[in-house]
Amino acid sequence: MKKIGVLTSGGDSPGMNAAIRAVVRKAIYHEMEVYGIQYGFAGLLSNDIEKLEIGDVGDIIHRGGTKLYTARCEEFKTPEGRQKAVENLNAVGIEGLIVIGGDGSFRGAEKLTEIGFPTIGVPGTIDNDIPGTDYTIGFDTALNTVINAIDKIRDTATSHERTYVIEVMGRNAGDLALWSGLADGAETILIPEEEYSMDDIIKRLRRGHERGKKHSIIIVAEGVGSGPDVGQKIKEATELETRVTVLGHIQRGGSPTGYDRVLASRLGSNAVELLLNGVAGCMVGIINNKVVHRGISEVLSEKHQIDKEMYRLSQELSI
Template sequence: MKKIGVLTSGGDSPGMNAAIRAVVRKAIYHGVEVYGINYGYAGLINNDIHKLEIGDVGDIIHRGGTMLYTARCEEFKTPEGRQTAIDHLNAIGIQGLVVIGGDGSFRGAEKLTELGFPTIGIPGTIDNDIPGTDFTIGFDTALNTVIDAIDKIRDTATSHERTYVIEVMGRDAGDLALWSGLADGAETIIIPEESYSMTDIVKKLRRGHERGKKHSIIVVAEGVGSGPEFGQKIQEETNLETRVTVLGHIQRGGSPTAYDRVLASRLGAHAVELLLDGKQGCAVGIRNNKLVHKDITQVLSETHEIDQEMYRLSQELSI
């Protein structure tokens, strides 16, 4: 293999640039040319492909976002679109592709592999919802962003003796809510993987208020419902002054943490190694701090699961 490509797709996450850097430098170290594809799968179809040299990925390891940009592409979901993408890759002589992104990006990589084009997926999403890996690139940074925000909100909640509902990202995965809620001592954590009772939440808030508790923090994953709606229900049920903060896209930005930089570097290099070893249709990941890879179709067939022990602990500590 003499030429490989790399792209980022779907939602951006801190650490994607570090992964791109690792792919480029690892490949060049082994005498392989690397081509960057702008705007994900849309760039493949539009032939927005350019060669990357060592200097092109200098001074990006600390930057959030992605230097290759990202976009969603409906045309790639069609057989004609995928064939156009492969034709453009073949015209340049690119023999393998590294895709950095979430489950939607992985499905695109799976389709390319089915058509005979060697592709490796790297999990990059703040949701941490990709099976087969303990952590995805960007989760740790987003988690620390959320924790910092909740710390600041708690100062205000304490000063004004209010209940605060904080909506965090996560779509169908509650990892951001669970980890941040546990780290910040939230009184209630509401995630899509677990059922909840508004009656129980209200009872806990009233119980705390009766024993002299001046404020409460409730963390809600966006996949469960609207933070403002939860806040309205809680105020109506408890008559406690309640405020709502929706953290939104601030969670995706910022300089990646040391952990995300190292994780992205390791996964990026491992993806290149797999391509050079003749592997394809794999998703790389990390388990117990060891690099692993798994069939991407198998990964996509599995369901992300929350850490039940951690969830139970959060309930036990928030009495």
């Protein structure tokens, strides 16, 4: 294999640029040509493809977002759209493709593999919701962004003796909420993987208030519902002064942490090695700090699981 392509798709995550850099430099080290596809799968259809040299990925390892940009593409979901994408790749002479993104991006990679085009997936999403890997690129950075925000909010909550409800991202996965809630000592953590009762939340708040607790932090994963709705219910039931903060897209940006830079470098490099060795239709991941790979179809057939032991611990420590 002498020519490969790389694209980023779906929501951006810190560390994507580090992964792009690793793909380009690893490939060039092995005397391969690398082509960057702009705007994800949409760029495959619009033929927005350019050759990348070593200098093109210089000074990007520390930058958030993605140098290659990202976009949604409905046309690619059709058989005709995917066939056009392959034709455009073949016209340039690209023999394999590395897709950096989340499960939606992997479904596109799976479809390309099914019609005979060698593709490897690299998990890049702040949600950490991809089976087959302990961590996805961007999760650690987003987690630290959330923790930093909660730390600041707790200062105000303490000063004004308020209850704060903080809504965090994560789509249908509760990892960001669980990890940040445990790290910041939140009194209650609501995640989509576990049922909850508003009555239990109210009882916990009242119990804390009766023993002299002056403030509380409640973390709500967006997959559970609306932070403002939860805040309103608490305010109506307890008459405690309650405020709501929706952190929003601030969680997706920023310079990647050291962990995300190293993870992205390892996974991006391994993706190139797989293509060199004739392996396709796989996702690279990290398990027990070892780089592994599994079939994309197998990964997509599984459901993301939360660490239930960690969830129980969060409840035990927030009494």
